[in-house]
Amino acid sequence: MNFFDEMAGVWDRTSRPDAAKIASLLSLLRLSQGETVLDVGTGTGVMIPYIRERVGSYVPIVAVDSSAKMLHEASLRYAGEGVHFIQADVERDRLAGRFDAILLYSVFPHFRYPVDTIARLVTDNLRCGGRLLIAHAQGRRHLNQIHERLVSQVFSRKLLPVAEQVEQFTRVGLTVTSFDETDESYHILLQGVGVGDELSVSVAEAIYE
Template structure:
């Protein structure tokens, strides 16, 4: 049986050739999130480092960026691309294994949320790693329909990894996590939470 980790390990070498990200959409999403200079940011499912340059531009040298991915090969590629970024730390692990507590100003799940096996558990864990007043963003630079249509046509297990509707997150909102913004249009899918 092929697992999610195996799928991304097998795709790592050709990932940057076949997966293209619209820079303007990424900038627009990060503008919505509002990352400030000096922020401590966790990039979840960083892959080959798609967001690293954009995050670095916003946090500056005073900020800290942690990039985590379950695929060792993806992390190796990201490290080789950004070895000169002194304030970026790459971690090869499942995000659910990270032990940070009340640590991050911002946590970003860009193009990764459908791949979490237990989405509720992961969301709770991410919340525990956020500082009070910190922000969690789940974002894609495509619509939910486009993401789900794409995944349904890929190999197992990715064909079972679907992005839930905005109402799913409204139901998961709690006393600790409030939805600030949500967008699901033809251009992008973004849900931004604040830890309260």
């Protein structure tokens, strides 16, 4: 059983979100009524009520996670609320559909191929002019310390300084519209490419040149 399956039943008791921080980060996506959202790494569905508040009651939200037990917890909590839960590994599985916004909250360090994964989500699943937000309600150093302690239980990479990570994204042709990090948060906001647009170089060329 993987780490997140093991933690699913107690996750919400051990990880309490800061509503003010989450609202501040989510405001970067500029969600409006009627917009479609893909919540990648939804876990127990922490972000779902915040998303729902902004897009309205009748717009489907697609929530994806690789952990079956995390999704089970989320589906129990938000049954009948118009959320479509999908078990998938976004690094391996292709997702159907395009969205106005894609949210990756507290999941980015667990990607083995971060630039490739984000590039594919932008090109395959984000509408032209859509927004993709990588967000953490904790600072990079604190998160890296937590993940160092969990290294034997779950895969995680060290978060790079935000400017370095942005450089990797822009090197492959992704458009970053906002980024920042403090002791309390970390975010990168990207914009969708136009229909038919291609990234400037391959991910492999960009990272390993």
